[in-house]
Amino acid sequence: MLAKVMVKQSLPLIxxxxxxxxxxxxxxxxxKDLIREIPGLIVIIPAIIALRGNISTAFGxxxxxxxxxxxxxxxxxxxxxxxxxxxxxxxxxxxxxxxxGLLSYFTSFLLNVYPDPVKIILxxxxxxxxxxxILTLMTIGIIYLVFKRGYDPDNVTGPALATFGDIITMxxxxxxxxxxxAIL
Amino acid sequence: MIYSWKKIVKxxxxxxxxxxxxxxxxxxxxxxxxxxxxxxxxxxxxxxxINSVSGNIGSVLxxxxxxxxxxxxxxxxxxxxxMHDNLFISILIGIITYFILxxxxxxxxLFGNLLTEDIALIEFIAIIVLTGFLLICIVAFVSVFTAFIxxxxxxxxDDIVAPVVxxxxxxxxxxxxxxxLGIFGVGL
Numbered sequence: 079m080l081a082k083v084m085v086k087q088s089l090p091l092i093x094x095x096x097x098x099x100x101x102x103x104x105x106x107x108x109x110k111d112l113i114r115e116i117p118g119l120i121v122i123i124p125a126i127i128a129l130r131g132n133i134s135t136a137f138g139x140x141x142x143x144x145x146x147x148x149x150x151x152x153x154x155x156x157x158x159x160x161x162x163x164x165x166x167x168x169x170x171x172x173x174x175x176x177x178x179g180l181l182s183y184f185t186s187f188l189l190n191v192y193p194d195p196v197k198i199i200l201x202x203x204x205x206x207x208x209x210x211x212i213l214t215l216m217t218i219g220i221i222y223l224v225f226k227r228g229y230d231p232d233n234v235t236g237p238a239l240a241t242f243g244d245i246i247t248m249x250x251x252x253x254x255x256x257x258x259x260a261i262l
Numbered sequence: 263m264i265y266s267w268k269k270i271v272k273x274x275x276x277x278x279x280x281x282x283x284x285x286x287x288x289x290x291x292x293x294x295x296x297x298x299x300x301x302x303x304x305x306x307x308x309x310x311x312i313n314s315v316s317g318n319i320g321s322v323l324x325x326x327x328x329x330x331x332x333x334x335x336x337x338x339x340x341x342x343x344x345m346h347d348n349l350f351i352s353i354l355i356g357i358i359t360y361f362i363l364x365x366x367x368x369x370x371x372l373f374g375n376l377l378t379e380d381i382a383l384i385e386f387i388a389i390i391v392l393t394g395f396l397l398i399c400i401v402a403f404v405s406v407f408t409a410f411i412x413x414x415x416x417x418x419x420d421d422i423v424a425p426v427v428x429x430x431x432x433x434x435x436x437x438x439x440x441x442x443l444g445i446f447g448v449g450l
Contacts, residue, residue, distance in 0.1 A: 084351050085358075092318050092355065096363045099314035100370060103307035107376055110300050120296055121289035124432055127310065128285045131317075132278055132425060140265070149264060159265050166270025173271065174278050181286045189290060240318065244310055 091237055098241035102127075105248035112255050118193025119255055121182040122202050123248075129174050129206060130247040131240065134213045137167045138235030141221055145231050152225035155218070164218075168210055175206030197262055204254040209247045216242060281429045288433045295440055302379055302448065304371040304386065305439065311367060312393060312439060315359050316431035320401040323352045324423030327409040331419065338410050345406060352402045353395070360394030361387065381448065389442050396438045401431045 106123065113120050140163055144150040149159050179199030186193050220238055224231045292299065292309075299306050326348055330336030336344045364387040371377050408426045409419040 081347070081351050081354075084348075085355055088322050089355055089358065092315060092322070092359050093362060095318050096311055096315050096359055097366065099311040100307065100363065100367055102314075103310040103367070104370060104374070106310060107303040107306045107371075107374075110303050110306065113296065114300060118293070120292045120299075121286060124288045124292070124309075124313075124436070125282045125285035127313075128281060128429065128432060129278065131428065132281065133274070135424070136274065140270075144264070147264070158263055162263065162265040162267050163270065165267035166265070166274075169267055170271050170274050170278070173275065174282065177279060178282055178286065181283060182289065185286055185290055186293070189294070191293060237318075240314070244314060248310070 095237060095241045099244055102244035102248040105245070105252055109252055109255070112252075112259065116193070116197065116201075116255060116259060117191050118182055118186050118198045119201065121186060121193075122178055122198065123251060125178045125182070126175070126202060126205055126209075126251060127244055127247050129171070129178065130209055130213065130243050133167055133170055133174075133210065134217060134239045134243055135236055137163060137214065138217055138221075138239050139232065141217065142231040142235060145221075145225070152222065155222060155225070160218070164214055167214055168207070171206050171210035172203070175202045178202050178206070194262070197258055200262070201251070201254050201258045204257065205247070205250040208254070209243075209250040212246055212250070213239065213243055216246075277425060281425060284429050284433050288436050291436050291440065298443070298448075302381065303376045304367065304381065305443070307367055307371060307376070308364075308390060309436065309439070311363055312360075312390070312397065312435040313428075313432045315356065315363065315394065316397045316401045316435055317428040319352050319356050319359075319398060320405045320427030320431055321424045323348055323402055324405045324409050324419060324427060327406065328413070328419035328423065331409065331413045338414055349402050349406060352405075353398050356394055356398035357391060360391045364390035385446065385448075389439075389446055389448070393435070393438045393442045396442075397431060397435050400434050400438075401427050404430050 179202040183195045183198055221231050224234050336342055368383050368386050405423055405427050408423045412419045412422045
């Protein structure tokens with residue numbers, strides 16, 4: 079029966095990802111004092127998590143396609159195609175982080191909340207770029223293992239990145255907010 | 263060489279900017295309700311969970327519909343039986359998942375001393391499952407419509423459904439959570 083098969087195949091993975099999200103959420107819960115101290119901080123959180131999810135899943139699925147096209151494999155992993163993809167993800171994270179910072183600042187302004195623009199943009203930028211570097215390295219590691227074992231990267235990278243991505247991103251926002259609050 | 267970083271940035275930027283604008287609005291709702299959230303940190307923990315589950319279920323549904331449309335066993339029709347089955351099962355999986363995760367979140371909050379204000383387990387489960395139910399319904403319908411419309415226009419639903427449903431899910435998840443909290447009179 080279709081229903082049984084579907085529930086059996088996807089329920090465990092969705093619950094597993096949910097447990098990952100609880101860890102991300104617990105970091106969010108642990109940030110409650112910082113959220114009170116830095117106006118505008120709470121605004122950037124959904125956006126930066128979404129940014130990370132979008133950029134890293136796209137990166138993962140492009141590498142998956144590159145594998146199927148035969149331009150990348152376990153013995154020829156660190157080539158120019160991979161380097162262009164890494165550069166693309168990092169530059170995209172950099173630009174989009176600045177956009178998030180500006181959008182959060184201006185929309186807050188319209189709603190009569192006045193965050194410190196330098197602080198907000200700096201927090202997004204540091205969190206966005208550092209999480210991009212960590213997740214890109216992690217994706218390459220996952221893909222290397224997947225290649226070695228002869229699995230299809232398309233089946234593995236998506237859920238793995240979705241689960242670890244949220245946790246790592248939240249930890250990066252937490253760390254970056256503490257850091258920026260300490261130096262400014 | 264197939265890939266160039268400039269192309270990756272150029273192709274990614276427009277859709278990402280629209281997505282992030284919606285996410286920033288979601289963030290503004292959180293900021294507007296900040297005091298209530300800081301009083302009930304258990305809901306801060308819940309927000310990424312509510313969003314992640316709906317995003318995953320919506321994406322899985324979208325991918326299944328895309329495969330069905332590509333192969334031909336799903337037709338673009340609101341009466342398609344296969345589509346109805348998929349829709350129904352997604353909602354069922356959503357309810358089971360939200361129920362289980364609500365219990366886990368409650369236990370974590372209980373042992374992590376994050377239950378600063380009194381809220382009963384049953385009440386918390388009801389809030390999360392109701393929010394989740396409304397959200398999965400919306401996300402599932404958006405997934406079906408996005409898959410159908412993109413397929414009809416000759417676009418690959420695989421590229422479009424996931425970003426659309428995760429964005430709609432993130433925004434509506436926050437809206438529905440506060441709607442249900444309002445009905446239960448929590449944090450007002």
